[in-house]
Amino acid sequence: MRMRLLILLLLTSTALSGYAQQYNFHDQVVDSFLIELKKPSHDTVKMNSFLAFSRYQFNAGQYEDALRTAQSAIRYFRGKEINGQLPRLYYNAGMSATNLVKYDSATQYLDTSIALATKEGNNEVVVLSIIAKALMSDYRTDYEKAVNYYVEALAIINKVAPALNGYYPKVYSGMGRCLIVQKQYEKGIAYNKLVLNYKGFADEKRYHILAALNVSDGYISLQNFDSSKKYLDIASQLYSGLKNPVLGNLIHNTEGYFYYKRGDYSKAKAAYEKAVVDANEAKNYYLLVEVYDNLTNLYFDLRDFNSTKKYAMMAIEGxxxxxxxSILANSFNVLSNVYKLEGDYRNAYEYATLFKVYSDSSSNEQTRKEILSLESKYEFEKNRQEIAQLTITNLKRQAEINRNYFTISIGAVIGIILLAILFYFYSRYKHKALLAEKETKLKEEKIVFLEGQQQMVAMKSMIEGQEAERARIARDLHDGLGGIFSTIKMYFSTIREQSQELKEQPLFNKSIKMVDDANEELRRVAFNLMPEVLTRMGLSQAILELANSITHGGSLKVLLQDYTSKERFHSNAETTIYRILQELLNNVQKHAEATEVVVQMNQNDQMLTITVEDNGKGFDLNHTMSEPHAGLTTIQNRVSYLKGKYTIESVLGVGTSIFIEIPNASLYKND
Amino acid sequence: MIRIVIIDDHPLVAGGIEMMIKSESHLSIVAHLQNAKEALQFLEESCPEIILLDVNLPDIDGLQLCEIIRGNYPETKIIVLTSIEEASIITQFLQKGANGFLLKNISKEEFIQAIDSVLDNKTFLSKIANENMIRHFASVNNALKSVPVLTRREKEILALLNEGMNGPQIAEHLFLSTYTIETHRKNMLQKFSVSSTQALLKKARDLKLLLT
Structure with a gap:
């Protein structure tokens, strides 16, 4: 989990650094950019300004701004042949999108960049974009793909060496990381050590620090603490004198992890705290979350539950x-354990459920994919709006540029530039405010949507988990307790037969009767938990038994009309429908004051329909619907688990009818 | 000497049975087998008069084993020993050739009675199993005989169909979707085993479910 933290920095440093370093102050960059932009012609110069500005924003961590700049430049230059810089713009947009976790857009930008650069024979940008794709795959935990991209990049570098020799260490570093993440520690360490041997390439120091940290990390995993410390020290030495809070954070975080693993918690705590300060200074909240996650684990080990909860909540939020x-999964797991130890089983259960959702590798993958596809859906809409907005802004800019041109001819150059800057800031401010508002709204919608999705996943695993647990308990009851009771009965009856005195002993006979009662009760409980007939013979038979046993009880007559084909459904569907009917009949018995209830099941080529209709007192639907009603919620959840729908009609004094439709597709497969 | 074999993976219950028949000199437990594989191997060597068979076995299902034993050893009496009492499962076992059905919660008297019954070529059901079976057959019988009951919604729709309305008209009248009306109509066709609305209306009239 820790290893992933290095990606952002790699992305930041891969190719963009070096350009922006000449600018020391934000204002100067903005100024020079604006001045260039305001010039009416010279697209080449303008392109360079755009590139520089988006790089500058990127390196300052303003990924959204960087992406917007690149996007608006792409719009401006698309179709114009500008000294082969267009692929770079796409590359910048792809990098920014990657850092914004917008992978679908990033993939598109990077693919376009590769296609254009290949066409123009710009090998450097091809290599850069392939490396970026490798890092993105790595980030999405698809390490196999990542390694494939690295190999592809290596092939191109080999072909055009030595022009691109400087990229070898970058590729090796990426491959080394992937290997370490995949627990191929020795190989990963070897690749990173290779990086340390390369000298005199762009960003050498930064890459050496990262490689040293990777090696150190690898050795921690191998429990080789001496070597780990050695490389940690190398990283620290290389860093001394540098002022880069992102690198500082990585070093301190690794240091903290090192001491944590060695069991030296006070040193670990101190290092992590430094890492927090660094991350805040770098305004890199991604890295901050990584540190929070590590602190969560640390405080949990120290059994300081208040701090554990505090950091876990902060980690979850971020x-x-x-x-x-994976950090979400870990935080939920730790929280579940904390609440378990505190005896708060409700919370412990809830967090354990969340943990299950996020940790289970398949559902993890699934959740991730779902989240991403949702992301791209919104992204599309958002892009559309952004583009519309940008077109307006561009038109405004164009108008402004024209006006400037006119005034320049009069001669009041400086004054007008000042005005233009003012106007630019004003329109930028307005534009930003508008976008911010729109973004907030979209984000809120997205949160609601994702939460719904998350609830669905959580509900699914809860229902399935619950049923598995019920089946297990029912089986245990039969096998364990049931066996013991039965054996006691056998012993008692044998003893009784051997002694005339006992045969007439009332207390002894009463004891035997009580064993019978206990056995009866046990069978009743086990039947309610998971009727054997349901798993053995299917839904129709199980409902028949349920109906008979209720009718046998005497107060309610169940008229079962089953017109289904009687073929077996998927066990999850059978259990879920059984629970729905169990709950509905339970409600009728408890609340309806009915004497008869019709349970009807029909199946056609599209769906299964179920009607449950009683002749009870009925209820006021509006009243019941307005309050959360536990029974109805359970039914609602289970019906939507099967992608079905249900309607209730109730007439006071006449009775209640519930009509449920479940598509056949949900009955035969479990997805 | 009546030889008995127990096929059950719960040693406790087997111990209890052994205890019960200790004083019965004509009965003897010759083997306690934990799973179907062991059981079939043992039966090849020597076939007992009585087999006590658990429903849930670790390897194959008790029902399947019951069928195999019945096929290979038609003379052996099989008594199913179980902790479940659902009538449909009992029926299934009887269909596959079981001779008796005993709940594990038995007294010695009942046990001896069960052994005697099956040896006398009678089918033995323990008291609770017997009650469940009677109830079960009564309900199945009732379901076969009875005229389908119409739900309130179905009655409504049937009456409107009888007035000559079509699906969309009924939908508008009842504030429901045509799709829902169609579903109810199809359900009624299924219930009365007919294939057209005309036939449905005729059958409903014959059964006096319509007041015209």
């Missing part, structure tokens, strides 16, 4: 925002 699923 991880949700940045899609750090």
């Amino acid at each position: 991880a949700r925002k940045h899609g750090q699923i």
Whole structure:
């Protein structure tokens, strides 16, 4: 989990650094960019300004701004042949989108970049974009794909060496990381050590620090703490004198992890706290979440539950925002354990459920995919709006540029530039405010949507988990307790036969009777938990037994009309429908004051329909619907689990009818 | 000497049975087998008069084993020993050739009675199993004989169909979707085993479910 933290920095440093370093102050960059932009012609110069500006924003961590700049530049230059810089713009947009966790857009940008750059024979941008795709795959935990991209990049570098020799360490570093994440520690360490041997390439120091940290991390996993410390020290030495809070954070975080693993909690705590300060200074909340996650584990080990909860909640909040699923899983797991130890089983259960959702590798993958596809859906809409907005802004800019041109000819150059800057800031401010408003709204909608999705996943695993648990308990009751009771009965009856005195002993006979009662009660409980007939013979027979046993009780007559084909459904569907009917009949018995209830099941080529109709007192639907009604919620959940729908009609004094429709597709497969 | 074999993976219950018949000199437990594989191997060597068979076995299902034993050893009496009492499962076992059905919660008297009954070529059901079976057959019988009951919604729709309305008209009248009306109509066709609305209306009239 920790290893992933290095990606952002790699992305940041891969190719964009070096350009922006000449600018020391934000204002200067903005100024120079604006001045260039305001010039009416010279698209080449303008392109360079755009590139520089988006790089600058990127390196300042303003990924959304960087993406917007690149997008508006792409719109402006699309179709114009500008000295082969267009692929770079796409590359910048792809990098920014990657850092914004917008993978679908990022993939599109990077693919376009590769296609254009290949066409123009710009090998460097091809390599850069392939490396970026590798890192994105790595980030999405598809390591196999990542390694494939690295190999592809290596092939191109080999072909055009030595022009691109400087990229070898970058590729090796990425491959090394992937290997370490996949627990191929020795190989991963070897690749990273290779990086340390390369000298004199762009960003050398940064890559050496990262490689040293990777090696250190690998050794921690191998429990080789001496070597780990050695490389940690190398990283620290290389860093001394540098002022880069992102690198600082990585070093301190690794240091903290090192001490944590060695069991030196006070040193670990101190290092993590430094890492928090660094992350805040870098305004890199992704990295901050990583540290929070580590602190959560640390405080849990220290059994300081208040701090554990505090950091876990902060980690969850951030991880949700940045899609750090493995951190979410860990936080939920730790919280579940904390509440378990505190005896708060309700919370413990809830967090355990969440943990299950996020940790289960298949559902993890699934959740991730669902979240991403939702993301792209909204992204599309948002892009459309952004583009519309940008077109307006561009038109405004164009108008402004024209006006500037006119005034320049009069001669009041400086004054007008100042005005233009003012106007630019004003329109930028307005534009930003509008976008921010729109974004907030979209985000809110997205949260609601994702929460719904999450609830669905949580509900599914809860229902399935619950049923598995019920079946297990029912089986245990029969096998364990049931066997003991039966054996006691056998012993007692044998003893009784051997002694005339006992045969007439009332207390002894009463004891035997009580064993019978206990056995009867046990069978009743086990039947309610999971009727054997349901698993053995299917829904129709199980409903028949249920109806008979209720009718036998005497107060309610169940008229069962079963017109289904009687073929077996998927066991999850059978159990779920059985529970629905159990709950509905339970409600009738408890609340309806009915004497008869019709249970009708029909099946046609599309769906299964179920009607449950009683002749009870009925109820006021509006009243019941307005309050959360536990029974109805359970039914609602189970019906929607089967992608079905249900309607209730109730007439006071006449009775209640419930009509449920379940598509056949939900009956025969479990997805 | 009546030889008995127990096929059950719960040692406790087997111990209880052994205890019960200790004083019965004509009965002897010759083997306690934990699963179907062991059981079939043992039966190849020597076939007992009585087999006590658990419903849930670790390898194959008790029902399947029951069928196999019945096929290979037609003379052996099989008594199903179980903790479940659902009538449909009992029926299934009887169909596959079981001679008796005993709940594990038995007294010695009942046990001896069960052994005697099956040896006398009678089918033995323990008291609760017997009650469940009677109830079960009564309800199945009733369901076969009885005229389908119409739900309130179905009555409504049937009456409107009888007035000559079509699906969309009924939908509008009842504020429901045509789709829902169609579903109810199809359900009624299924209930009365007819294939057209005309036939449905005729049958309903014959059964006096319509007041015209």
